[in-house]
Amino acid sequence: MTHIRELRTKRTQLGADARAIMQAAEAEGRNMTPEEEVKFDKLMDERDGVDRTIERAEKLAEDERAEAEREGLERGGRTTGDTEAMGALRAYLLGGRSVLTERQARALVSGNDPEGGYLNAPQQFVKDLLKGLDDAVALRRFATVQQLTQAESLGVPTLDVDLDDAEWTSELSTGSADDSMKFGKRELRPNPAAKRVKVSRKLMRTSVISPEVLVRQRMEYKFGITAEKAYMVGDGNKKPLGLFTASADGIPVSRDVDVSTSGTGFVNTANGNAADDLITAKYSLKSQYHRNARWIFHRLMIASVRKLKDGDGNYIWRAGLTDGEPDKILDFPFLMSEFAPSTFGDGDYVGLLGDLSYYWIAEALAFEVQRLNELYAEQNLVGFIGRMEGDGMPVLGEAFVRLQSNDIVP
Numbered sequence: 497m498t499h500i501r502e503l504r505t506k507r508t509q510l511g512a513d514a515r516a517i518m519q520a521a522e523a524e525g526r527n528m529t530p531e532e533e534v535k536f537d538k539l540m541d542e543r544d545g546v547d548r549t550i551e552r553a554e555k556l557a558e559d560e561r562a563e564a565e566r567e568g569l570e571r572g573g574r575t576t577g578d579t580e581a582m583g584a585l586r587a588y589l590l591g592g593r594s595v596l597t598e599r600q601a602r603a604l605v606s607g608n609d610p611e612g613g614y615l616n617a618p619q620q621f622v623k624d625l626l627k628g629l630d631d632a633v634a635l636r637r638f639a640t641v642q643q644l645t646q647a648e649s650l651g652v653p654t655l656d657v658d659l660d661d662a663e664w665t666s667e668l669s670t671g672s673a674d675d676s677m678k679f680g681k682r683e684l685r686p687n688p689a690a691k692r693v694k695v696s697r698k699l700m701r702t703s704v705i706s707p708e709v710l711v712r713q714r715m716e717y718k719f720g721i722t723a724e725k726a727y728m729v730g731d732g733n734k735k736p737l738g739l740f741t742a743s744a745d746g747i748p749v750s751r752d753v754d755v756s757t758s759g760t761g762f763v764n765t766a767n768g769n770a771a772d773d774l775i776t777a778k779y780s781l782k783s784q785y786h787r788n789a790r791w792i793f794h795r796l797m798i799a800s801v802r803k804l805k806d807g808d809g810n811y812i813w814r815a816g817l818t819d820g821e822p823d824k825i826l827d828f829p830f831l832m833s834e835f836a837p838s839t840f841g842d843g844d845y846v847g848l849l850g851d852l853s854y855y856w857i858a859e860a861l862a863f864e865v866q867r868l869n870e871l872y873a874e875q876n877l878v879g880f881i882g883r884m885e886g887d888g889m890p891v892l893g894e895a896f897v898r899l900q901s902n903d904i905v906p
Contacts, residue, residue, distance in 0.1 A: 500557070503550045510543040511815035511823070518811050525809060533803065540802065544795070555628075585621060585708050585865070622863045625712050625719075632720030634831045635727050638790065638852035639888070644686060644860050684858035686885035687734045691718035692868075694877045711865070715882045727855070727888055728792075728835040736888035739792065739855065740837055740845045740898065746890040747898055753777040754902035755847070757840040761800035768904040771804040771812050777849055777897045778826050785851040785895050791830035793847045794838040801825055801847075842903035850896030860885040 517536045521528045528536060626643075630636045693714035700707050726736040737746045753776060756768025763770055781789060793801065802813045814824045822829035828849065837845045868879030890896060 500550060500553050503546055503553065507543055507546045507550065508816075510539050510546065514539040514543065515815045522810060527805070528803070536802075537799065540799075582621065582708065621708060621712060625716060625863065626859070628712065628716035629720050629723065632716055633724045633727070634833065635724065635792075635852060635855065636857065638788070638831075639727075639855040639857050640853050641857045641859065642684070644858055684856060684887045684889060686858055686860045686887050688883060688885050689719065689722055689735075690881055690883045691715060691722065692879055692881050693718055694872055694875075694879050697876050697878055700878060711880050711882075715880075719882070719884065723886065723888075724833060725835040727857075728833055729837075730888075732889065736857075736886070737890070739848055739850075739890060739896065742898075747893045747896045751780075751893050751896055752845075752898050752900045753780055755899045756904045757842075757846065757901040759840050759842075759903055761840060762797075762804055762846075763904055764805060765904060768902065769807070771806045773902075774801075774804070774812060774826060774899070775806065777899055778828070780897045781849055782894065786828075788851045788853055789828050789849055790852055791825055791828055791847060791849050792833060792836055793830055794834065794836040795832050796838045797836070797847055798830065798832055840901050840903070842901055844901045845898055846901050847899040848896060849899070850890075854890060854892040854895035855888060856891050857886065857888040859887075 514536050517528060517532050517539075521532065693711065695707075695710055695714065700710065723736070726738060728738045729740050730736040730738040731741055732738075732743060732745065737743060739747065741747075742749045742752070753773065755773040755777070756763050756765070756770045802811075804812050806812055812826050814827075816822045816824070824830070836847070840846060864883040866881040866883075868881065872879050
């Protein structure tokens with residue numbers, strides 16, 4: 497923990513140094529010089545690297561705490577059904593189906609193709625995996641996640657047409673009848689996804705980390721990449737519907753706002769001002785969504801946004817200068833995703849602002865694992881296939897504003 501605190505202190509100092517360069521330019525009423533921009537970018541790149549190191553260190557510390565808790569339960573003799581199932585999973589991952597006792601096999605068989613080698617992972621393994629996905633995919637921490645145990649789908653009621661405004665009436669009158677309100681329904685249906693990971697046989701035998709943790713961490717990475725890409729740009733066809741996919745079932749094109757670009761970045765010129773466009777986008781979002789609103793950008797977009805100034809000559813990006821305080825753009829924090837759009841072509845989507853709690857994710861809690869005993873034997877590796885089911889979509893279009901590139905010709 498001391499190491500993490502030191503990293504956070506370093507992160508804060510790097511942000512303060514970068515902000516000082518901006519403030520010096522602001523005080524003189526000018527843009528940063530090329531030399532200052534190089535120094536600023538170097539500081540921010542280093543700060544982003546520290547952020548990633550902190551995330552990895554915190555995740556490792558959490559895994560170590562969870563492992564210590566499980567070992568403590570086993571040493572204390574407080575075994576439960578799930579602890580027994582975790583022991584069975586550990587044996588299966590190390591030795592395959594043949595090493596399981598009859599009781600261990602019963603603890604893992606799911607009824608879904610058990611003869612084909614697929615076994616149901618214990619609930620604790622699934623919970624840890626989903627928590628790891630929360631850490632790996634930033635959107636999940638702010639989205640509404642529904643975990644399905646029985647139903648095959650989740651209906652999301654939506655208000656397609658609202659009532660007219662109330663009327664002023666006399667004491668005994670109730671106003672005119674109104675039959676304009678209509679409800680619709682969108683459906684989240686968990687779709688299957690499968691990922692394969694490979695682990696060294698020697699590492700499985702000798703690592704101080706339990707084999708189920710090794711396998712789970714690799715699957716967190718694999719499933720995390722797949723899920724995040726779908727949450728950003730998925731087409732909704734047997735996969736999640738992404739935030740950057742225009743759809744009447746998600747975020748329609750009516751929620752798009754033009755932002756001035758030059759093909760290589762955001763621009764502030766006589767023909768267009770991207771900073772002003774972002775301000776327009778901010779206030780295109782109703783005030784009730786501001787409390788939980790966040791921007792989503794690719795890191796290349798953030799690099800360009802950091803240098804934008806508003807009409808008063810102030811930079812719209814603000815560094816978080818205290819521990820735990822996020823960086824902000826126009827007073828809203830932001831998330832970076834490698835799968836958010838990263839090009840500035842005319843008509844391309846370049847970012848988004850919205851209340852991410854209106855992105856719903858539905859997941860089936862069943863998770864199957866298959867051990868591939870011989871496929872990678874020549875490489876001294878063991879393969880594992882994981883299968884899970886999930887879906888996701890924006891459920892209220894007006895809770896989002898999507899930014900679309902408007903290429904400004906000089």
